[in-house]
Amino acid sequence: MMALRLSTQRLTREVLKGTPFRPSFPLLESQRRHFATPSTTVAAHDAVGSKGPTAMVFLNMGGPSTTDEVGDFLSRLFADGDLIPLGRLQSYIGPLISTRRTPKIQKQYAAIGGGSPIRKWTEYQNAEMCKILDKISPETAPHKPYVAFRYADPLTEEMYNKLLQDGFGNGRGGRAVAFTQYPQYSCSTTGSSLNELWKWRHRLEGKAASGDDGSISWSVIDRWPAHHGLVEAFAQNIEAKLAEYPEERRKQVVLLFSAHSLPMSVVNRGDPYPSEVAATVHAVMQRLNFSNPYRLCWQSQVGPSAWLGPQTATTVEQYIAKGQKDLVLIPIAFTSDHIETLYELDTEVIGECGHADTVKRADSLNGSPVFIQALADIAKDHLRSGNACSLQMGLRCPGCKSDRCLESKKFFSGQQANIYPIGSKATAL
């Protein structure tokens, strides 16, 4: 122990001086991997006793930043068999639907200012979270922000190449955390992003078990639907919106939580998303002391198949028809503004309901400091826990027949052995 402590001091001095470190004592395999590392940022930070640097990779769907990017965005989206399973016809039907849909969706992005703000918000939230994490989790600092979008730049492949260029992996065995920005888990969203991450990990780093060969050790924050910081951030935005109503009407305002819907085929496959969205709603209402009547409704269904309801637009119409005109819409399944809030809720639902003065929308979380602190707390707890992912991640949907899901869940659950060398490998069902 003493030898290791002295050597660590020597290592610190020599790395700071820029001298390559050659240990004079036998090392455990895990120490050898750290100390043998060339003097990149990875090695330099080991020197001061941190396990960092740690890559914090935010996963999300992304959106077109300009109207010119809408075509590519939709063609990637309709090519994704985890989101829209079209079987063997995917590569024929996908491009057809996306080409037909592009002009309509381009108009919607033009109407919200020419593009999706998802990239701007995701990069901001991650950078701010990493600054907080450096302070509250010095043992894993520095934390470096990365973004991997599923359907828009920066795509997963680009992010992975950047990680490798920055010295994670490539024989150096760095640590990366895949942090989904969907608070509630769906196989069509977080599941799809993780399957994509697993695919690029295999293409760019080979098949060996991560960590053992100096490739990246991954862990996953796969869901956080009822985290108290998330709940607090939602609750504060709702309270701010309620405060805009005259006091005598405030308690009777109906809160309408609105989440992106799912096709009933996905719900019946056993997707966890509907129950996790309901968990968020309940936790927010509990924090508000059930101050107002409320309902959960579902928006943005696409195509002719059956989707989970009631639909948000219909719900608003029906309450107005019943005489309930004070309504606050709360986007509950996405953490920043996007076309579904700025266009569908603000322009279509509120703009066209005839009562835009009494039907309002709570702000999206965007740059909320309470929300960004929550992200940092979630990440810190995850890094301390030593868990590769949640137990839920290992359990596939009862109706899942996808080999991609099986393999990617096995991979991420199996990372436990690298995060905690003493842990046993978890399995995926």
Ligand SMILES: C=CC1=C(C)c2cc3[nH]c(cc4nc(cc5[nH]c(cc1n2)c(C)c5CCC(=O)O)C(CCC(=O)O)=C4C)c(C)c3C=C
């Ligand atoms: C939690 C959020 C989301 C879930 C769940 C989700 C499932 C889901 N979506 C589609 C099809 C489409 N979604 C589209 C856009 C879109 N979807 C979400 C979020 C979730 N989707 C967002 C935030 C956005 C917009 C991004 C932005 O830049 O603002 C689209 C493209 C738009 C369109 O053509 O209407 C499609 C298509 C399915 C089939 C699905 C569940 C299986």
Ligand code: FES
């Ligand atoms: S579809 Fe849910 S685990 Fe595969």
Ligand SMILES: [Fe+2]
């Ligand atoms: Fe969607």
